[in-house]
Amino acid sequence: MIKEKIFTYGEHQHGIGVVSEPDDTSTSPVVVLLNAGLSHRAEPYRLNVLLARRLAALGYIALRVDLSGKGDSPTRESMSNRESVSLDWTYMKQSLEILYGPRTVLMFGLCSGADNGIKLCAQDPDIKGLILLDPVSRQDPGFARRDLLRKLTNLSKWQNIHKILLRRFKQSTNKESSLLDSPMDLRDEPNDEDMDQCLSGIVKKDGRVLALFTSQTLYHYNKCGQFASAMGIDGLTPVTEEFFWPNAKHIYPVEMHRNRLIETVADWADRHIQHFKSMKPE
Incomplete structure (x- = not known):
């Protein structure tokens, strides 16, 4: 039977989240589900709610949380996003340890939530698992060739080439912001050092990544x-x-795609729970 309760953290306990607990929490790893962008901790289509409850049913403690300035948590002034997220995690971890003692931690995040999970993992040795939806990825040597082939064989693009060219011409002549060019420009993505520290650390800790x-x-x-x-x-x-x-959308609006995501995450989490339980917090 899953139990749920309000979770608070931070200055004056103003940060808000919800914890989903399994019946026995004595050895449960903790999964922290970070919200993406400015969205509420439930996430679009209640994705974080559904995932948290499924993970709790498997034996994890699942915390879906609003970072400062998002959802129900108030904004922290005069800080960069990186500084605010880092301080949020310091307070969250303190509150989690009061409730459950030191635990192995996994970070879950979509988009900017994945970005924040990577940056936090780079700094915290207790984060030993990552579940990342649409994270930053480096390009391998074959990326450009595959990208060109995809574009050349996309019939829809050829059928609408006049519309694409007209839109790009308007953007150029109107001097529209480059924010239109890449979704990454809207994110505070991890830098190369973050990526290297995080993922080399995962290997050294014998962690796991999905x-x-x-x-x-x-x-x-x-x-x-x-x-x-x-x-x-x-x-x-x-x-x-x-x-x-490649046929799924970023926030999984199609129920079939959303269900496939939940089943994939649940299968991975179930296969690795004993490994995470065996790991000792630093």
């Missing part, structure tokens, strides 16, 4: 396995599972 990619990432990711191999970190590929669903 990375899932949709059509949103086609401009930087276009082959299953690219994420781990392009990092060039020895030992990363064996501890990383990747899925590439």
Whole structure:
């Protein structure tokens, strides 16, 4: 039987979240589900709610949380996003340890939630698992060739080439912002040092990574396995599972795609729960 309760953290306990607990929490790893962008901790289509409850049913403690300035948590002034997220995690971890003691932690995040999970993992040795939806990925040597082939064989693009060219001409003549060019420009993505520290750390800690990619990432990711191999970190590929669903949308609005995501995450989490339970917090 899953139990749920309000979780608070931070200055004056103003940060808000919800914890989903299994019956027995004595050895449960903690999964922190970070919200993406400015969205509420439930996430679009209640994705985080559905995932948190499914993970709790498998034996994880699942915390879906609003970072400062998002959802129901108030904004923290005069800080960069990186500084605010780092301080949020310091307070969250303190509150989690009061409730459950030191635990092995996994970070889950979609889009900017994945960005924040990577940056936090780079700094915290207790974060030993990552579930990343549409994270940053480096391009491997074959990316450009595959990208060109995809564009050349896309019948829809050829049928609408006049509309595409007209739109680009209007953007150029109107001097529209480059924010239109790449979704990454709207994100505070991890830098190369963050990526290296995070993922080399995962290997050293014998952690695990699940990375899932949709059509949103086609401009930087276009082959299953690219994420781990392009990092060039020895030992990363064996501890990383990747899925590439180019027909799925970024926030999983189609129920069939959403259900496939939930089942994939649940299967991965179930297969690795004993491994995470065996790991000792630093």
